[in-house]
Amino acid sequence: MKAVLGIDWGGTYIKAGVVNYRGKIEKKLTFTSKNLRQKEVFIQELKRLIKELKEFSISGVGIGAPGIVDTKKGFIYYLPNVRGWENYPLGRVLRKELKIPVFIDNDANMFALAESRFGAAKGLSPAICLTLGTGLGGAVVIDGELLNTEISAQELGHVPIALAGQKCACGSRGCIETYTGNKRLLRRYKQLKSTKHKNFDVEYIFQRALKGERAALIVWGEFSFHLGKFLSGMINLFNPKAIILGGGVSGAFKLFKPLVLKTIKENSMWPNLKGLKLLKAKLNNPGIIGSALLVKDKLASV
Numbered sequence: 001m002k003a004v005l006g007i008d009w010g011g012t013y014i015k016a017g018v019v020n021y022r023g024k025i026e027k028k029l030t031f032t033s034k035n036l037r038q039k040e041v042f043i044q045e046l047k048r049l050i051k052e053l054k055e056f057s058i059s060g061v062g063i064g065a066p067g068i069v070d071t072k073k074g075f076i077y078y079l080p081n082v083r084g085w086e087n088y089p090l091g092r093v094l095r096k097e098l099k100i101p102v103f104i105d106n107d108a109n110m111f112a113l114a115e116s117r118f119g120a121a122k123g124l125s126p127a128i129c130l131t132l133g134t135g136l137g138g139a140v141v142i143d144g145e146l147l148n149t150e151i152s153a154q155e156l157g158h159v160p161i162a163l164a165g166q167k168c169a170c171g172s173r174g175c176i177e178t179y180t181g182n183k184r185l186l187r188r189y190k191q192l193k194s195t196k197h198k199n200f201d202v203e204y205i206f207q208r209a210l211k212g213e214r215a216a217l218i219v220w221g222e223f224s225f226h227l228g229k230f231l232s233g234m235i236n237l238f239n240p241k242a243i244i245l246g247g248g249v250s251g252a253f254k255l256f257k258p259l260v261l262k263t264i265k266e267n268s269m270w271p272n273l274k275g276l277k278l279l280k281a282k283l284n285n286p287g288i289i290g291s292a293l294l295v296k297d298k299l300a301s302v
């Protein structure tokens, strides 16, 4: 059976899936280790994985990397949360080691590609697909294709929405992800509750809001306002048919959807809102499926 290997690489984990040409995962494997931050360990693990999967006829490997990549060469510029990978020609090294084609792109791009081909945005174009978690990642997909840029650009989380906003991990100020990231939500909740209590997560704030707790409702209200403002700009730029929200924070989708829609309606140019859908992401392993699609597309274009 012809298949490709799709890899969702999170720095300390590898989620790998053998994906057939219809986009179905035939076999899934997950590894977690802090050592995967080291180049040598990461490369050896992939070599071992390819050997282990020799029962499948794997025609290529696709990797969704947690950082900025030259997508043509598979060259890693840097990974914001994993040190030691700056300016590393991972694609070239892996092609030599694994002896099969290897393609690398940004992980949020892979999420967007998968959701637009097989997930919530299927048949809806343009689609803006966002992952809401520690940061905000995502991409605009037009007719099932990502923008064909040399660098895995589309860093949507680093669009500034406030000129003198908070400092962002990217070095700039006021980026949208400093308003929607889970750290911000936890910090704001703590501030409003004046508590030193540490044992809560975003899911807890969601549950508290469902019970009508004031502090939790304020947190989600602010989150929705900022996200809605940002999306209004995106809507005016791209006139999307769908906005897809995934990632850990999207667990609270049913709570913030009406609030985000309200801000969008108040801030976008109304003709752009015709037929627009705001939907929750649908796929279980979009990182794996997107990375597999990357390989399939690249191999077809050779």
Ligand SMILES: [Zn+2]
Pocket (backbone or CB within 6 Å): 157, 158, 159, 168, 169, 170, 171, 172, 173, 175
């Ligand atoms: Zn930023």
